[in-house]
Amino acid sequence: MNDNVWILFAQLLVVILAIFMGTRTSGIGLGVWGLVGVAVLVFGFQTAPGNAPVDAVFIVLTVITAASVMQAAGGIDWMVSVAAKAIRSRPKSVVFLAPAMSFLFTVGAGTGNIFYPLLPVIYDVSYQQKIRPERALSVSAVASQVGILCSPVSAATASLVVLLAPSGVDLGQVLLIMWPASIVGLFLAALVMVRHGKNLEDDPEYQRRLAEHLVKPPTEDATTKKLPRTAVLSASIFLAGVGFIVLMGLFEGLRPIIGTDDNGDPVRVSVTIIIEVTMGVIAALIFVFCKVKSADVPKQPTFPAGMVGAFALFGIAWLANTFVANNNQLIVDGLGSLVSGSSAFIGALLFALALFLVAMLTTSQSSATNAIVPIGLAIGLPASLIVGLWPSAMGMYTLPANGSQVATAAFDQTGTTKLGKYVFDHSFQLPNLVYVISAMIIGAALSFVVI
Numbered sequence: 001m002n003d004n005v006w007i008l009f010a011q012l013l014v015v016i017l018a019i020f021m022g023t024r025t026s027g028i029g030l031g032v033w034g035l036v037g038v039a040v041l042v043f044g045f046q047t048a049p050g051n052a053p054v055d056a057v058f059i060v061l062t063v064i065t066a067a068s069v070m071q072a073a074g075g076i077d078w079m080v081s082v083a084a085k086a087i088r089s090r091p092k093s094v095v096f097l098a099p100a101m102s103f104l105f106t107v108g109a110g111t112g113n114i115f116y117p118l119l120p121v122i123y124d125v126s127y128q129q130k131i132r133p134e135r136a137l138s139v140s141a142v143a144s145q146v147g148i149l150c151s152p153v154s155a156a157t158a159s160l161v162v163l164l165a166p167s168g169v170d171l172g173q174v175l176l177i178m179w180p181a182s183i184v185g186l187f188l189a190a191l192v193m194v195r196h197g198k199n200l201e202d203d204p205e206y207q208r209r210l211a212e213h214l215v216k217p218p219t220e221d222a223t224t225k226k227l228p229r230t231a232v233l234s235a236s237i238f239l240a241g242v243g244f245i246v247l248m249g250l251f252e253g254l255r256p257i258i259g260t261d262d263n264g265d266p267v268r269v270s271v272t273i274i275i276e277v278t279m280g281v282i283a284a285l286i287f288v289f290c291k292v293k294s295a296d297v298p299k300q301p302t303f304p305a306g307m308v309g310a311f312a313l314f315g316i317a318w319l320a321n322t323f324v325a326n327n328n329q330l331i332v333d334g335l336g337s338l339v340s341g342s343s344a345f346i347g348a349l350l351f352a353l354a355l356f357l358v359a360m361l362t363t364s365q366s367s368a369t370n371a372i373v374p375i376g377l378a379i380g381l382p383a384s385l386i387v388g389l390w391p392s393a394m395g396m397y398t399l400p401a402n403g404s405q406v407a408t409a410a411f412d413q414t415g416t417t418k419l420g421k422y423v424f425d426h427s428f429q430l431p432n433l434v435y436v437i438s439a440m441i442i443g444a445a446l447s448f449v450v451i
Contacts, residue, residue, distance in 0.1 A: 007045065011041060011045060011326070012323065014040050014044075015037055015319055016423055017037075018033045018037030018040075019033070019316065019399060022316060022419075028308050031315030033316075034315025034318060037319040037322075038315070038318050038322050041322050041326070047325075048325065048326065050318065050324065051321050052321070053317035053321065055272045056113070056317060056403045057310050057314050059276055060116060060309060061307075061310050062276045062279035062283075063113075064302060064303060064310065065279065065283050065297070066117070066282040066283040066286075067302050068303040069282075069283045069292055070234045070238045072293070073230040073234035073292050074234065075233075075234035075235035075286070079235050079239075080125050080128060092194055094129065094131060094136045095136045096190045098126075098137075099139045099143035100186075102143040103143040103150070106143075106146075106148060107147045107150050107151045108247075111154065113272070113275055114144075114246070114275065115404055116306075116407060119407060119408060123412060123413075127200075130199075132196075132197050132416050133412045133414055133417060134418075135193045135194060137427075138193060139186065141404050141405060141408045143186050145394065145402070146182050146391075146435060149393065149394075150175060150179050151249075152175065155366045159370050163373045163374060164377075167377065168383070173387070177384075177443050177446045180446065181439040181442040182435075184438060184439070184442050185435040188435070188438045189434040190431070192430065192434050193431050196430065197416060203414070203415075203416055205415040208415075215413040215414055230289075233289060237289070238282055238286070241279065241281065241282035244278055245271070245278050248274045255274065256269050306410070306411075308410045309407035313407065316401050317363070317401065317402075320399075323361075324363075348385060351372065351375070351379075351386070352389040352440060355390070355393055356392040356393070357395060358395070359392070359393045359394065359396040359398075363402050364396060365393040365394070365396055369390075382447070385444060385447050387443065388443035388445070389443065389444060390443065391435065391440050392436055394439075397429075397432040399424075400419040400426040405428055408428075409426075409427070
């Protein structure tokens with residue numbers, strides 16, 4: 001191996017060790033150790049720092065602020081009560097219903113960031129029903145990212161369609177494969193997680209946190225709790241804002257034009273900006289119409305958990321971006337050479353593995369798609385089969401370095417949703433692998449029928 005390969009593995013070791021130390025410290029420690037990793041790469045390897053995840057952090061901050069204002073007005077309690085009534089006769093339904101909501105929200109908005117407003121609701125419903133929150137939260141987090149692969153407005157889907165268009169594959173055909181494959185894959189993942197882990201009352205980490213007063217036991221049924229008059233109004237304002245975001249994501253033509261590109265075509269404001277601004281407007285409207293006191297907002301349970309998640313996201317995502325930015329070409333070239341030197345069948349398997357690994361290292365379905373799909377086409381893989389194997393882009397969830405993973409674990413005050421002690425043993429690993437394997441099998445089978 002040449003020096004560049006040794007440097008890549010040395011830097012990868014730094015990333016893994018930083019994640020390892022961060023997950024052992026937990027909470028805000030993940031962000032701290034992420035920044036330590038950035039410092040080692042910059043000062044120790046003389047690498048340029050990657051792009052800090054400013055937009056992702058700002059989205060978390062604005063969403064958490066709006067959700068906390070709503071919680072101060074009783075909105076989250078009302079949403080929880082509605083959801084709790086729906087699952088009261090079958091309490092385990094939250095493990096299936098929550099991922100379904102997360103999936104559909106992302107499909108409509110084109111970004112997994114819309115998943116964040118659902119976190120407090122999913123956690124509270126699970127907690128009030130005395131269900132291990134990890135079961136619903138882990139599958140829901142996976143579903144929020146799977147929705148990107150099934151969304152007609154996501155960057156990843158757009159990249160795939162553009163790359164496969166010369167081969168005669170259009171958006172409708174991609175969705176006809178990805179939707180059934182993903183729905184079945186997520187259902188199987190939820191089915192596996194229904195009985196995963198100890199029941200909440202038997203979990204030692206939860207009992208330890210109860211004994212140390214780090215989490216309050218569920219003492220009041222969400223369906224009988226007396227709610228303030230502003231509860232329904234605040235939740236309605238919040239949900240209307242979420243609906244607006246979904247509408248903007250689904251119909252690009254509704255977004256404001258903010259300029260033109262080099263070809264003279266209009267450039268519209270991104271969904272990211274729309275989410276940030278809309279959440280601010282939601283918070284303001286709840287302040288005005290529900291008479292919420294600003295001093296009460298930081299006291300809500302949603303607020304500190306969200307702030308911890310935002311900082312953890314900042315540190316660990318910046319570390320991942322720095323590593324990828326300085327090793328992207330070497331990673332793509334190395335995996336590409338493995339795929340291109342194989343037979344058709346082995347090449348298909350290696351293509352899926354390469355897509356999985358690049359997504360793992362970049363934590364981006366779009367980046368992995370742009371890097372590996374052209375290689376698959378170059379070695380002669382059918383475009384339809386490439387679509388069927390596309391769920392392997394969920395390799396992005398192999399390491400606990402994605403913002404949605406960090407935020408989800410931070411929201412679970414019971415401690416059942418973990419980022420793992422040994423990097424790969426996190427709560428999202430099992431449901432994600434179940435989804436990837438089952439969705440690829442179904443997708444590959446459908447690829448011979450649909451296209």
